[in-house]
Amino acid sequence: MGRKYTEEEISMILDTYMYLGYQEASKEPVELKEVIGKLSGVPEYGTGGTYQNEYRILEQAVQDEQIGNLKVCYASSTLGFDHGTKACTFLDEKNDRIFVAYRGTGDGEWPDNGLGMTKEITTQQQRAVDYFDTVARKAQLTENHRVIVTGHSKGGNKAQFVTMETEFGDLIDRCYSVDGQGMSEKADARFRRKYSEAEYQGRIQKLYGIHGENDYVSPLGNQIIPEDHVTYIRTPVQKGNFAGYHDITYMFATLVLDRTTGKWVTQFTGRRNEEVLKQGSLGKYASELSKEIMKLPEEEREGAANVVMQGIEAAGGASHGLNGEKTTLADVKHFLFAGIPAITDATTKTAGGLNFLGKTLWEDSYTKEIPDRICIEVDYEALASKSEGLSAAAEETIRLGEQIQSYEKEMPFYMQGRNLVTFQLKQVASEVEHLGKKIQKLASLQQEIAACYQKADEQTEELCNQ
Known part of the structure; x- marks a missing residue:
């Protein structure tokens, strides 16, 4: 038998499950290994399928009873929540432990991400709180339970927000935000108004960040997770796969040389990769970029973020957000006149930006001195x-x-x-x-x-x- 899964690893496995594109419809608790067994042989989860990487990780992980015996229940879809909420609860009956997991950005949720850079509370954050409060009542949670809240990407942001906002905050023991973005200043101010300093710090100390070494989403926004509660995980991503740096499955990936073809191939296992000592160059650049964006006046920041998020949503075939959010001409102006200059400054005037740009432009940049100034000309x-x-x-x-x-x-x-x-x-x-x-x-x-x-x-x- 291999080493036991840590609580952090179990949380990451469950966050990966949330991306399977499948939610157990049964209103009765079902063991996770049974759910994964149902998917065996379904093309979407096999080789070449949409969810093959997630499935391979889960297929191996559920062989361990720590994970396989977890019971899936209270899927948000069975409780009447909209498809953007995408949350689920997992019961560890043996240890009186509860995991509440939130999925990353779903269809229609990208604009809500942008609003999270300026608003005190967004619609989807509130729904995440409503879901947790509903589960707390239905499951009759008490201080005798160990309660873990987790999520990846936007799910991580929701997990943080729930931990800080819910009326059942005293029942939450840990929050594991995996690649989750930070908050707006207004959200943090809300929490500080709502609690005494001791209560505020009590909730803050429950927050833990688990980020890919080159993740570019977690640095966004105002960081409320204590620095000494953040760890970075090795994410071996092949060149050209930019999305892989923010894909949770690559925290379970290994690059293996195929001796027949001479090419590197990515393999996925049910075990999380090891921690690394520091953030990678792309992650540092994202941090610098976030600082520049957060310096913008609120209206300009919201407009610029809305253009980017609506663009991502449109790439997926949607003309507006889940809650009717749309891009205005004013948003476009804010992006062009405030957003682009901020991005340019972060790229060409900061140490993190220059380092990242240098490694992108020059193959020998690891040994070559990076210039302290880069000039960009526009036609x-x-x-x-x-x-x-x-x-x-x-x-x-x-x-x-x-x-x-x-x-x-x-x-x-x-x-x-x-x-x-x-x-x-x-x-x-x-x-x-x-x-x-x-x-x-x-x-x-x-x-x-x-x-x-x-x-x-x-x-x-x-x-x-x-």
Whole structure:
């Protein structure tokens, strides 16, 4: 028999389970090994399947009774919570221990991540608290139970928030946030207002961070986890797999040389990798970037974050967030005029950014001295030219709307008035004209951006010539 799983490792295994794309629908507790057994032979979990890595980790881990005998219960979907909540509870009846796990960012939740950089409490954070409170009552939790709250990525952020916010905070023994982002200043201020200093510190001391050595999400936001409660885990990721640095499965991965092909292949086991002594270069860069973003005024920070998060959501096929969040023109302006300069400063003016950029640009950067200044030039003339094209397109669109409107006015008298054809013509004319005006606004915005970058380039050229 191998070494016993630690509480942290069990939490990470359960966080991995939350990504399987499967939630046990039974309202009665079911052993985890039975749930994993049901998935055997299902294509999605086999070689080449969507969840093959997660399944391989769980398949091996449940062979140990510490994990296999855990009982899955209170899936959020069976308690009436929306699909964005994605939480589950695991009972360790032998040791009177309860694990409450939250899944990372689900469909429609990316915009809520952005709001978490500025808001005191987001909709999804509140639902996470509601879920825990519901479980605490249903399971009749007492001080005789050992209660662990955990989650990966956004799930880690939710786990932290629940630990700080729930009315049942005295019952929580530990919170393990795996790659979970930090809080907004408003959220931390909320907690400080809500509790005495002793109560606040009591909850803070329950928070533990377990992060991939080069994870780029956990450094975001205001960090409330004590520094001496943070550990970094080796995450062997093959070159080009940027997403792997924030993928929990790579904390269970090993790179093995295939002697037949001469290529490195990734294998996944049911055991977590070893700890490393310090944060990697990508993680340090993410920390520097977060500091620059958090310096922005709240409105600019929220707008810039919203553009990024809505973009990720759109890449998944959704036009807005789970709770109706949408990107506005003001958000785009904040991203372009505040977000991009902050990203540029973090990349080219900080030690962490320069180190990361150097290792990205130069293969021999581990031995080569990294320059203390990197100059970036933007082709503002091309931007201005594109804005002129947009402006011309806007004028054509507005003219088209006016033309459609004239058709409606030229209809025979017996076709005018309240009928379907004239109504639809008026509606289409109005929509086309409105679209033209929106394009015109975008053209004006791009012209402003070009002027802004022209000024920045002139300043950069002057700086680089010093």
